[in-house]
Amino acid sequence: MNNQTDKKPHHHGDLAAALIQSGIEILTESGLDQLTLRRCAARAGVSHAAPAHHFDGLAGLRAAIAQEGFDRFRRHLLHSRAQGPQDPEGRIFSLCRGYLDFAEENQALFALIFSCGALPQNPDNLKAGETTAYGVLRETCAPFVPNGTDPRIVETQVWSLIHGFSHLFLAGIFGPGNGRSDHHALFAPVMALLNQIGTAAPDPN
């Protein structure tokens, strides 16, 4: 209903941000199904109906948390990409490594961000946060885009590969093998598919 950039509106002092922070903590500690309006309110020290004045119901709070989570995700990717060798191959590998790490360390938040249908209304805000996070990917993929081809092809190849791997990793779906370390061992070989990137983009279909 109102903007979120006020410093100390009246009573609590940026309750909206406090509720988002509480929500992220609940997500981290207890999982997605424990994310509740009343629980966020209690954690922030306000009554159970207070969040209604800042978000459009539970869906609105989830959308706001997803937006903040997407921004944290973006910063995590930037930090991760800066680690390791700074040639195009090294940067894209570090980016994907950071993608997987973030998904693993923030499972519920990661799931919320990418949960289909979690963003029925206001796709505008999420779209903005998404675009900036997508921008990190776009920069990193740019050196691999062949001249004259749609950059979204390479971007979607990379994004799909690392997102699919991360999501399947979290879902526990993978070959009959078991054990996290076993699956981690698959990361580098699977990412090796990216070595062929750019050479795989053929003429326009």
Place this chain on the structure above:
Amino acid sequence: MNNQTDKKPHHHGDLAAALIQSGIEILTESGLDQLTLRRCAARAGVSHAAPAHHFDGLAGLRAAIAQEGFDRFRRHLLHSRAQGPQDPEGRIFSLCRGYLDFAEENQALFALIFSCGALPQNPDNLKAGETTAYGVLRETCAPFVPNGTDPRIVETQVWSLIHGFSHLFLAGIFGPGNGRSDHHALFAPVMALLNQIGTAAPDPN
């Protein structure tokens, strides 16, 4: 009232299957957040507490629906793979096409199947259904596995790419472009990355 098999164990006649079927219908018609124990019970024509005698709460029903959904997914993949050219490239392309189609036509069920943490308990049952669905992928990928390499590498490359594309497609995440047809146009070029599969394996060809 109920369709399906008429075994009639005691009263209702395979209420468990009827509840799963009701749940899938609710999923298809109304989305994931409308999947409720009481709603499934009402649709199956039983009282609100009846499901408790067949599933371990809502989580148990969701797991059972996921298991059934995974089997339908497997059959859909088999059917889709049989369409089109039957050379290794044609089969894997048709498989991926069917993957995306299933995700698009059964969004909520697809999300439930792969929802992280939706399977906290009994991973055994889902593991079985998963293995058979994974088996379809494994067969289709087999011609592309270089000698002496772990087949899971190629399998995970393909699975991650198509799953990531499908999931991002449903989540509405993709470049600044918009429109479903626009995203569908990305499918074939992105799948072209699979043309390099097998040659990307670490060992020399």
Place this chain on the structure above:
DNA sequence: CACAGTGACTTGACGATGTCAAGATGGCTG
């Protein structure tokens, strides 16, 4: 400084949901 006014939050209530305990029902076995 007094006094409304307005926004931030609280309180209380309602329907819906998951879950549990106890009772009713009906087929199966002895």
Place this chain on the structure above:
DNA sequence: CAGCCATCTTGACATCGTCAAGTCACTGTG
């Protein structure tokens, strides 16, 4: 036929999202 027991129903309770009305504190204006 009688008893058993899985199956299902009924009723209750705590929690949840949401709404309406009320309370509180800060702010601007005289």
